[in-house]
Amino acid sequence: DxxxxxxxxxxxxxxxxxxxxxxxxxxxxxxxxxxxxxxxxxxxxxxxxxxxxxxxxxxxxxxxxxxxxxxxxxxCECEALWTPAKIIEDAVERLRVQVGNDKVILGLSGGVDSSVTAMLLHRAIGDRLTCVFVDNGLLRLNEAQQVMDMFGDHFGLNIIHVEGEARFLDALAGENEPEAKRKIIGRVFVEVFDEEALKLQDVKWLAQGTIYPDVIESAASATGKAHVIKSHHNVGGLPKEMKMGLVEPL
The missing domain is CATH 3.40.50.880 (Class I glutamine amidotransferase (GATase) domain)
Known part of the structure; x- marks a missing residue:
């Protein structure tokens, strides 16, 4: 350079x-x-x-x-053979093998990562996927309805809409530091999501749209010396006693 x-x-x-x-x-x-x-x-x-x-x-x-x-x-002498279509086919097949005939629950935000995960799972297992959309009150105008319209009405996914605005805003009241806000949002999201998961029957898998930069940015370092860029509640934020298996196709 x-x-x-x-x-x-x-x-x-x-x-x-x-x-x-x-x-x-x-x-x-x-x-x-x-x-x-x-x-x-x-x-x-x-x-x-x-x-x-x-x-x-x-x-x-x-x-x-x-x-x-x-x-x-x-x-490594690899050939540039992968295409987006091939990547999708491979991901769908891996999901079918991993999940089998079980049911899966996914926290759907409407963002890129969870949306891609939702569509891959929907293609792989169909109605055995249940998505939970938590409206935390911090979204853009009409965004919650847009998510429900797109994934529920247009794509035909099973999706539960949870109104959580008051709960999130109460937890965030008085906090100004961005990293602390992210941790609060992550904690409350896990609480709300866990409550909804308990209402469903026979769900064996929790799906997440985790990508590797989430892990890097959360800096889950054994030494504690790595710099946290920003926290992600899908990295180290899940209940330790969670009995579901984890599905992370991305």
Missing amino acids: AISAAGKPLLDVWMSHGDKVTAIPADFVTVASTETCPFAIMANEEKRFYGVQFHPEVTHTRQGLRMLERFVIDI
């Missing part, structure tokens, strides 16, 4: 953590470093093993896509 004053090549990358690797195996070499991260990239060319301590998948890492393409296509 640039050249330093000393003539060394520089890459702009995105790091969101406070922990770091402090030693690498003897058969690895250091390819890149930062002022605070001595082993930002390491490599063993003989074994074709590579490691990075940043996020090549995000747009902030300007050469990230080229790194991933070089690893997947040039080094």
